Amino acid sequence: MEQQNNGSQAPANAGGSYDMVERIERDVARFRDIVKGKIRQNLRKFITNTELIGRQGKTVVSIPVPQIEIPHFTYRLRDVGGVGQGEGEEGEILWVEGEEGEGQRGAGFLPGLHPVEVEVTLEELVEMLGEELELPRLEPKSFGQMQSEKPRYKSIRRVGPEALRHFKRTFKQALKRQLLSGTYDPNDPVIIPIHDDIRYRSFEYEPQPESKAVIFFMMDVSGSMGDEQKEIVRITAFWIDQWVRRHYRGVERRYIVHDAAAREVPEDLFYRLRESGGTKISSAYKLCAKLIEEHYPPTEWNIYAFHFSDGDNWEEDDADAFEVLGEKLLPQVNLFGYGQVYSHWGSGRFLYDLADEFEGEFDxxxxxxxRNKDEILDAIRDLLGKRSEDQPNFRQRPRRYRA
Structure with a gap:
C-alpha cells in the first residue's frame, strides 16, 4: 500500500539498531542451544533428580549446569588509578588479622567448578527427553463427547482492534472508493485509505471434539517393595505422566495399590503406603478394569495403564492376572506398560511369565x-518408545529370579 510522503526520514542509525537487535537475538538463541546441549549431556542425572520432581506445581525449574561460559562485557582498561593501586608487591598475600577463613592459607592449584543456575520450562525439559529417547507422539484413538470452542477467522468486519486490521481488504476498499469517486490518478497511483475504508478480520467460534485421557498407575506395596523401589517408581511415573500430558488437554490420573487385595488411593499416599501381606497382581488388574467399565468407556477416553512391581506374585494368581489382562485391559487401553523394579526380596518371576504369555501378541x-536409578531413562524408552528389534526380548533372556 503506497502512502503520501510527508517528508520525514528514518533515523540514520535505524538500520544499525535493527542489526544490533538481530545479532543479540542470534546470540541469545545460540546460548540457549549451548545450554540445551549441556542439559542433554547430563540428562540422565537431571531426570533422576528427586528435587526437580518435587516441584510439580511450577512450570519453570532451575537446573545447575556446570562448565558453561556466561556472555559478559569486557571493558578496556586505561592508564588510570582505581582499586588495587596502593602500596604492595605483586603476589603478596593479604589478610585481615584475626579474620582468617576456613580454608588453608595460600593459593590453591585446582580449578574451581562454576555451575550456573539456568531456568528451563518443564515443557522444554520434557521435549528434550522425547528427542533424546526418540519417543513417538501419542496418537489419540478416541475423542470424547466433550467439545471445546475454537476461534476461526473467516469473516470481515468494519470494526475491530488494530491488531486484526486486514491490510489487503482495506487497500482494495480504498482503491474501489477512489475509482468510483474519480480521484484515482493512474499516472500517480497513490492509495490513501480513510476511516470508512478500514476492514478488520473477525472470528467465529466452532465446536471442536476434544480428546481425553486417563492414566492408571498401579503398584505393588507388599513388604518386598522398599523405599528405594518406590522412589524409582515415583521418578518413572512422573516423567510418564508429563509425556502423556504433553499430548492431551484433559488428563485424569488414578492410583491403585495392591498386596493380596487392591484399593484406590490418593497420589500422595500412593508412594508412601507399605503393607506386609502377600501379593495378588490380579486384584489390581480387576480393579483397573472395573474403573474403566464404570467411568472411562474406551470409545470416549484414551486409556494408559502402567503397573510396577518387583515381580513377586502368588503363583496360583498368574492365571487370573493373565486372563484379566488379555481379555479386559489390553483390548481396551492405548498402552499397557509393566515395569519390574529389582528388589533383593522379590522373586522377579512375573516379568518373564508375562513375556512368555503375551509378548509379540499385543502391540x-x-x-x-x-534395576536402579541409572536405568530409569532406558525404562521410559521401553515403555513409551516404538517397538523395534532393539526392544528387550525377555523370553530369550536368562532368568534372574530365584527358583
Missing part, C-alpha cells in the same frame, strides 16, 4: 526391567 503391551 500395546510394553515390558521393562529397572
Amino acid at each position: 500395546n503391551l510394553r515390558l521393562t526391567e529397572i
Whole structure:
C-alpha cells in the first residue's frame, strides 16, 4: 500500500539498531542451544533428580549446569588509578588479622567448578527427553463427547482492534472508493485509505471434539517393595505422566495399590503406603478394569495403564492376572506398560511369565526391567518408545529370579 510522503526520514542509525537487535537475538538463541546441549549431556542425572520432581506445581525449574561460559562485557582498561593501586608487591598475600577463613592459607592449584543456575520450562525439559529417547507422539484413538470452542477467522468486519486490521481488504476498499469517486490518478497511483475504508478480520467460534485421557498407575506395596523401589517408581511415573500430558488437554490420573487385595488411593499416599501381606497382581488388574467399565468407556477416553512391581506374585494368581489382562485391559487401553523394579526380596518371576504369555501378541503391551536409578531413562524408552528389534526380548533372556 503506497502512502503520501510527508517528508520525514528514518533515523540514520535505524538500520544499525535493527542489526544490533538481530545479532543479540542470534546470540541469545545460540546460548540457549549451548545450554540445551549441556542439559542433554547430563540428562540422565537431571531426570533422576528427586528435587526437580518435587516441584510439580511450577512450570519453570532451575537446573545447575556446570562448565558453561556466561556472555559478559569486557571493558578496556586505561592508564588510570582505581582499586588495587596502593602500596604492595605483586603476589603478596593479604589478610585481615584475626579474620582468617576456613580454608588453608595460600593459593590453591585446582580449578574451581562454576555451575550456573539456568531456568528451563518443564515443557522444554520434557521435549528434550522425547528427542533424546526418540519417543513417538501419542496418537489419540478416541475423542470424547466433550467439545471445546475454537476461534476461526473467516469473516470481515468494519470494526475491530488494530491488531486484526486486514491490510489487503482495506487497500482494495480504498482503491474501489477512489475509482468510483474519480480521484484515482493512474499516472500517480497513490492509495490513501480513510476511516470508512478500514476492514478488520473477525472470528467465529466452532465446536471442536476434544480428546481425553486417563492414566492408571498401579503398584505393588507388599513388604518386598522398599523405599528405594518406590522412589524409582515415583521418578518413572512422573516423567510418564508429563509425556502423556504433553499430548492431551484433559488428563485424569488414578492410583491403585495392591498386596493380596487392591484399593484406590490418593497420589500422595500412593508412594508412601507399605503393607506386609502377600501379593495378588490380579486384584489390581480387576480393579483397573472395573474403573474403566464404570467411568472411562474406551470409545470416549484414551486409556494408559502402567503397573510396577518387583515381580513377586502368588503363583496360583498368574492365571487370573493373565486372563484379566488379555481379555479386559489390553483390548481396551492405548498402552499397557509393566515395569519390574529389582528388589533383593522379590522373586522377579512375573516379568518373564508375562513375556512368555503375551509378548509379540499385543502391540500395546510394553515390558521393562529397572534395576536402579541409572536405568530409569532406558525404562521410559521401553515403555513409551516404538517397538523395534532393539526392544528387550525377555523370553530369550536368562532368568534372574530365584527358583
